[in-house]
Amino acid sequence: MNIINHLALSQLPSSRKVLYLYRRVFRLANQWEKESERDSIRDEARDKFHKNMYKAELDYLTYTITITTKGYSIPKNDSHSKQQDETTIDINMTQKEIQMIQETIINRDGWRAGMKYLYDYSTLSRYIQEERLHLNINYEPYLNHQYTNVPFQVTINCSKPEIISGQTPKESHYNQFEGKCVICYENIASKSRSGLRAYEFTCNQSGAQFFRQFPPYPYFNGHNVIIDRRHVDQHLTIDTIKELLDICETMPGYKVASNSDRDGTGATNLLHRHYQAGDYHFAVFYAQTKKEYHHNDCTIRWLNYPSACLQIRGLQREQVENTSFKLFNAWRNGDFSPALQQPLQTCSFIATFDETEKMFHFLIFARNAQQPKFLTRPSLQCIKKEFVGIFEMCGRAILPGRLKDQLSRLESILIDFESNSNDDALDYGKIVLDQEHEIFRQWINDYYVQLKNLTTTTPTTTKQLLIESMNHTFIDILRDNSPIKENDFETIDKWIEIMKKDL
Numbered sequence: 001m002n003i004i005n006h007l008a009l010s011q012l013p014s015s016r017k018v019l020y021l022y023r024r025v026f027r028l029a030n031q032w033e034k035e036s037e038r039d040s041i042r043d044e045a046r047d048k049f050h051k052n053m054y055k056a057e058l059d060y061l062t063y064t065i066t067i068t069t070k071g072y073s074i075p076k077n078d079s080h081s082k083q084q085d086e087t088t089i090d091i092n093m094t095q096k097e098i099q100m101i102q103e104t105i106i107n108r109d110g111w112r113a114g115m116k117y118l119y120d121y122s123t124l125s126r127y128i129q130e131e132r133l134h135l136n137i138n139y140e141p142y143l144n145h146q147y148t149n150v151p152f153q154v155t156i157n158c159s160k161p162e163i164i165s166g167q168t169p170k171e172s173h174y175n176q177f178e179g180k181c182v183i184c185y186e187n188i189a190s191k192s193r194s195g196l197r198a199y200e201f202t203c204n205q206s207g208a209q210f211f212r213q214f215p216p217y218p219y220f221n222g223h224n225v226i227i228d229r230r231h232v233d234q235h236l237t238i239d240t241i242k243e244l245l246d247i248c249e250t251m252p253g254y255k256v257a258s259n260s261d262r263d264g265t266g267a268t269n270l271l272h273r274h275y276q277a278g279d280y281h282f283a284v285f286y287a288q289t290k291k292e293y294h295h296n297d298c299t300i301r302w303l304n305y306p307s308a309c310l311q312i313r314g315l316q317r318e319q320v321e322n323t324s325f326k327l328f329n330a331w332r333n334g335d336f337s338p339a340l341q342q343p344l345q346t347c348s349f350i351a352t353f354d355e356t357e358k359m360f361h362f363l364i365f366a367r368n369a370q371q372p373k374f375l376t377r378p379s380l381q382c383i384k385k386e387f388v389g390i391f392e393m394c395g396r397a398i399l400p401g402r403l404k405d406q407l408s409r410l411e412s413i414l415i416d417f418e419s420n421s422n423d424d425a426l427d428y429g430k431i432v433l434d435q436e437h438e439i440f441r442q443w444i445n446d447y448y449v450q451l452k453n454l455t456t457t458t459p460t461t462t463k464q465l466l467i468e469s470m471n472h473t474f475i476d477i478l479r480d481n482s483p484i485k486e487n488d489f490e491t492i493d494k495w496i497e498i499m500k501k502d503l
């Protein structure tokens with residue numbers, strides 16, 4: 001099938017030729033009736049594009065869709081030309097044009113199709129460098145623990161450019177920006193972010209204007225940042241809860257989260273109000289109930305989870321909003337002294353509208369910004385030193401890229417140490433670590449050695465033991481960052497009591 005205007009192609013500079021071919025394939029894929037086939041063609045095109053984009057020779061650009069081997073049926077007529085026009089991606093389109101296209105797609109095919117369009121645009125415009133995302137390490141979901149069915153997942157984020165050893169990115173994403181900060185609206189389609197586009201909308205409940213954009217290095221499927229159009233401080237209020245629920249209602253199945261509003265409890269930018277979101281099944285949503293309460297036709301579940309989390313479930317948005325706000329208010333302003341200092345009380349939130357149950361789920365993580373009381377203990381900071389954000393509270397660890405090399409080095413050090421020792425009982429205190437890896441000494445002793453002693457009967461590799469150690473560590477990090485300890489029924493009961501008094 002001839003989808004290429006060869007004359008036009010020959011006149012393009014070589015740097016644009018790959019892009020041109022890629023776009024033609026996308027345009028062709030848009031005509032496919034079956035969604036699965038359309039996606040398959042697009043995925044294949046994307047993969048080919050990223051493998052070949054840096055190569056100069058046109059020989060590498062030959063692209064064949066495996067129509068025959070996969071048994072795809074080629075569209076026969078031109079009935080999809082309208083759709084083709086709407087979904088064709090041109091990286092030079094303005095924010096206004098991209099916005100219009102997204103509105104059309106969302107109205108016709110739903111929010112996921114709209115989001116996919118923005119993703120496709122963002123990868124094509126190179127705002128998202130998809131090939132960098134493949135550098136990340138995602139370990140298998142971890143279930144070998146006391147929290148039944150909660151699939152914690154540890155990942156190592158190697159996609160951010162600053163982690164490449166010995167290289168400084170030419171253009172730092174974090175230093176150059178328009179407006180007052182890196183997430184201000186003025187950055188869209190700006191000189192330093194020419195490939196950035198967003199989806200703009202108004203919250204029905206609060207009237208606030210927002211835009212939703214992909215971060216340059218998304219952590220998982222549908223990872224978006226939802227940003228207030230104005231550069232205003234992050235401050236949790238009733239509007240925060242209204243907005244989270246409103247966005248959830250318009251995007252069933254999507255998970256919309258808010259970091260806290262106190263320094264040291266996960267928020268990276270307290271100067272510009274924003275939400276984090278993802279089309280992803282976070283582990284915390286699988287947690288079972290430790291204790292259940294009822295209020296205002298809502299169920300409040302204290303979850304069996306390493307950090308204190310209350311889940312409010314209800315069929316009516318207003319009731320969920322009301323109950324969630326009362327719980328937030330009780331935590332924020334209630335008297336939990338002397339254990340907790342009231343001015344430092346805050347929360348992290350995540351919410352969703354469950355499509356099958358037709359029910360709102362609103363999760364409140366209790367946080368308190370007292371440092372270092374509710375920070376990760378020093379011996380675990382070799383794994384993660386940064387503050388623990390909402391996605392981590394939800395069971396997805398995003399660990400620094402340095403760990404990739406450090407863990408593989410530790411693995412060799414441990415294998416050498418174990419194979420060169422003649423003693424039956426190894427003294428890991430004698431292990432020799434260089435300066436960079438000295439920070440892991442206590443951790444090796446507390447996790448690796450303990451696990452190794454436990455698993456002497458089953459053959460387990462050093463690598464597996466290190467991964468297991470990281471999984472255990474992540475659960476302990478969640479415990480450390482929780483201001484309410486796991487069996488503190490008293491504080492949870494008190495929280496509910498304060499909430500019910502506030503009528």
Ligand SMILES: [Zn+2]
Nearest residue numbers: 181184231272
């Ligand atoms: Zn800003």
